[in-house]
Amino acid sequence: MPSFKIAEVAVEGTAYHFDKPYCYMVPDDMKNEIKPGARVVVPFGAGNKRRRGIVLAVENSDDMSCKPLLTLVDKQPLISEEMLALAAWLKGRTFCTLYEALRLMLPAGLNLHITKTYKLDHKPSEAEFLMLSPDEQCMLRYVSRARGPVDRESLAKAAGLDATTPLPDLLVQRGLLVCEDSVFDHSPEASARMVRLAITQEEAEELLESQGEITKKQKSALKTVLDAGAATVKEVMYFSGVSQSVITALVKKGIFEQFEKRVYRDPYKGIAKTKSEPETLSEEQQNAYNALVSRYRSGKACASLLFGVTGSGKTQVFMRLIDDVRADNRTVIVLVPEISLTPQTVARFYARFGKDVAVLHSGLSLGERLDEWQRIKDGGAGIVVGTRSAIFAPLKNLGLIIIDEEQEYTYKSESSPRYHARDVARFRCAYSNAMLLLASATPSIETFYAAQTGRYELTRLDKRYGNAKLPDVIMVDMKNEIATGNNSTISRRLAQEIEKNLENGEQSILLINRRGYNTFVSCAACGHVLTCPNCSIALTYHAANHRLMCHYCGYSIEARTKCPECSGSFLKYSGTGTQKAEQAIEELFPTARVLRMDTDTASGRYSHERMLEQFGKDKYDILIGTQMVAKGLDFPNVTLVGVLSADQSLYLNDFRAAERTFSLLTQVIGRAGRRASPGRAVIQTQTPENEVLRLAAKQDYEAFYKSETAFRRELLYPPFCDICEFGFTGISETAVKNAAHDFFMRLKDAIESNKNIPIRIMEPSPAEIARIAGRYRYRIIAKCRNDKHFRALVASVLESCGKSPLYRKVSVFADMNPLDML
């Protein structure tokens, strides 16, 4: 009987309910080269649209019913067997599609591009040509001169029209052009772009004066760039309140030009060729290292928690372990939160391990990222340092995965595939019999629980370097402050402490968790709160650009003085953000050098870092900012930390609010005591008696852990159960609501017929933020046990609802153990 080669392919663009490996016939000319892990292009669906795919397996079969592959892109597989298995695992765990999972494992630069293109159907006759409009003639001439098929945009451009013109398709209808999908191997550059004037300043000024030459929004953007000289696209959007399309329009008109500023310095530049010697470990470090290395030597997959306060020298322990693992010729992944992945961190690894280190993070250009990825895959680097997605680095023979600051939320992906890097790390460690090492001073409750119950080994490292003392913590009751006539966001006590620091030439850090100037604006007459038209979120006033902004969808309008509801002219601006706090401090201490740091001041890739560096060099007295000031670099001269309001993050409607607040406060308070003389921390709150605040003040993680686990055991929250969130979003509220209700019924039915699966589901409800960017959001929360029975139940419900018309305009997702419940 005849036998064919059949390839099983993960196809792009499938929905969950019809995602599975699809079989394709392998044409003879690809027979010998095709291997699992290679990219292919396949025809899919009734229209045989070309789609990207990844070969999962190659088999012999006599089944002739399948379509043939169109293109085999790679002769050598790009994705290893381990990663193919990981993709299947991710699908089972996170309810994504196979292709979505596989995409995580390839750098963006290897994404093929399939574009609709046009070419001549036949050489047009003179008569045919003369029948056409001048624009059409223009296009036809362009196509006949081109070497290959032409994409829509260049075609439109050739005739001086914009890409939405229907002319190309009209020419197809008349049988002059044919349309096809073409595959391009290299993607256009990503969008971290800068713009500057492509015309002279005088011309720009003339344009601003002119009538009708450019639109009002374009003028606004032009003015911003004229003032700034050059700016990132993001900055222009922020300061002129326009969307990206306005800027691209100006680029197309030849008024702006785009250029790429290399924000990254050459990673190897200035790094000594000779490797730095291992530092000697303190006794405590040595003990921790001994414990960890003997666990690693077991040769079995295992996991450890290194519970160590910041500044206890975790990194030296990591490096010694890495030495051992590399000596065995096994490889290492080190994950760090985005904010800690600074040139200093990187330089430390380069200095110690040289070119054996590869760095993967979002600041690399597409090309740089591809180069590093290739180098890792080829075995040119055995140590990968990076952020969340580096967990998919194409290393072979893994021996160790380190996740530093393991409680950080950035390790959980917020979009599909909704994976947690920690879980992926566990998979990879199991596959390679490697060790997983989690490290933190304030581990997630789940992780510490696992360490307490023996699933992870617990190793401590709790002496601070040089025996630095804990800071004195002063709680300030803001209720008293208001009662005694101080309405400022800065309490008298905090002001005194800042004053002291200024006198002594010591530095202070102030944490405030909201950006902007005022956090909301309301009408004194009718009480109307100004909200974003696309989101159920109050608009924030930004003084820097005098606009009201939405932090969720980017919407902004010019700040106003009249109520849009009742036209009343008393709009109350209230709530304090970083900008207002900065102003308050400047008014209180006019001579102090104040640095503000939030996502608005720090938009360039390295600007945070540069700001922190300046602060570290004593160029400023006071640093005010959001979370980002709590993490990252060490500042020996900081002796005072102020938390302007501990309350808003503490009283969020989220069972993890306490954990998150504790972790943030502990980190920021810890910043005040990193040298011999003890520092001070001032915490402003309406509830000074709150236990979480008290324990954070004492930096007592274990007491916090005890009280928090008691609470979670009582009310059944992780780690005593798992939580699965089902999310529903869409433009129409009734459609979203109906879908959520239907899903709820399906879940109930499924539970009814699987009585042995422990689940508790809540009625569907609007999400905490009921609408974002024009989409309504509903959700169902389930308390469950994340085992294969439960996952199979979820998978079957998701599959069944994909077929129902109720879900036509609604997107549905399942998120296992989401980290924030907003």
Add this chain to the structure above:
DNA sequence: AGCACGCCGACT
């Protein structure tokens, strides 16, 4: 998500 197939209304 797209696309084809199929079964009812109103319009030449």
Add this chain to the structure above:
DNA sequence: GTCGGCGTGCTC
């Protein structure tokens, strides 16, 4: 009689 509405089902 048939053109086109969109409900239903399938994607190797």
